[in-house]
Amino acid sequence: MPRTQCSRLYPLFSVNRRKRNDLLNNLLKTTDDNLRQIISRLNSLREEEQITLARRIHDNLSQTLTALQLEISIIGSGTSMTGAAAEHFSHVKELTVTLMDTTKELINGLRPPLLDDFGIVAGLEWLVSRYQTDSGFVCTVLAEPKEISLSFDYRTALYRIAEEALENAARHASARTVALSLIGSSKNIRLVISDDGVGFNPRLKTEAAAGKFGLLQMHERVYFLGGEISIDSSPDIGTSIVVQIPLVSEESE
Ligand SMILES: Nc1ncnc2c1ncn2[C@@H]1O[C@H](COP(=O)(O)OP(=O)(O)OP(=O)(O)O)[C@@H](O)[C@H]1O
Ligand SMILES: [Mg+2]
The missing domain is CATH 3.30.565.10 (Histidine kinase-like ATPase, C-terminal domain)
Incomplete structure (x- = not known):
């Protein structure tokens, strides 16, 4: 192509290139925005799941454990135990306390x-x-x-x-x-x-x-x-x- 013709076409190429870059930039921005929306939605879903799980653990496990502790203390105050029975009973009490602590830790770890x-x-x-x-x-x-x-x-x-x-x-x-x-x-x-x-x-x-x-x-x-x-x-x-x-x-x- 003669040099003069080529230089006449150059502005057209550069406009097209600019347009193409604009298009690409817009596309990238839209993709970025979409990704951000997805990340934010995922974060909300994860938070909701953690809240639900924490509530379930509290409503089921924690409350049953509190009732169990109450029963244990009633048995302990009404019966005098000796020897192996007393040892097992105190072990049961310790295990219940450990379970209570573990449950609290689980709940707090999800969302305090x-x-x-x-x-x-x-x-x-x-x-x-x-x-x-x-x-x-x-x-x-x-x-x-x-x-x-x-x-x-x-x-x-x-x-x-x-x-x-x-x-x-x-x-x-x-x-x-x-x-x-x-x-x-x-x-x-x-x-x-x-x-x-x-x-x-x-x-x-x-x-x-x-x-x-x-x-x-x-x-x-x-x-x-x-x-x-x-x-x-x-x-x-x-x-x-x-x-x-x-x-x-x-x-x-
Ligand atoms: N307070 C810090 N002191 C020293 N290095 C750090 C600190 N915070 C982050 N880093 C460095 O930056 C990197 C990236 O941290 P980032 O929290 O993004 O990922 P990670 O902790 O490796 O993994 P995860 O995705 O589980 O958070 C880490 O792997 C570590 O090398
Ligand atoms: Mg990290």
């Missing part, structure tokens, strides 16, 4: 009732006390104000983000201390989780490709509520996760 009965601060305090006992690091929680009332979605997102951050600190950080703070105002809520562990290089895409989804899920939860998250980590200094979520008042929703 405290989170819905007393709010996010109580939920986080319980979470921190669990990691304090199980993980080997010292864990502190600071909340300002002491009572922060949040709707279900906000409570759930903040609780699950803190849970993932603490789980990561326990599994990957070799931290000695983890500090969690929750600061609320009428406009927004800020959650910070810092550990003094080994640190890492946060690269979301490669982590997700390697089947690691904890950090990605944190981002998605924050994104869905219109907030911002930053992960600051450096070797031997530790990791700090800062989440800021704007609070939408119910009237303006």
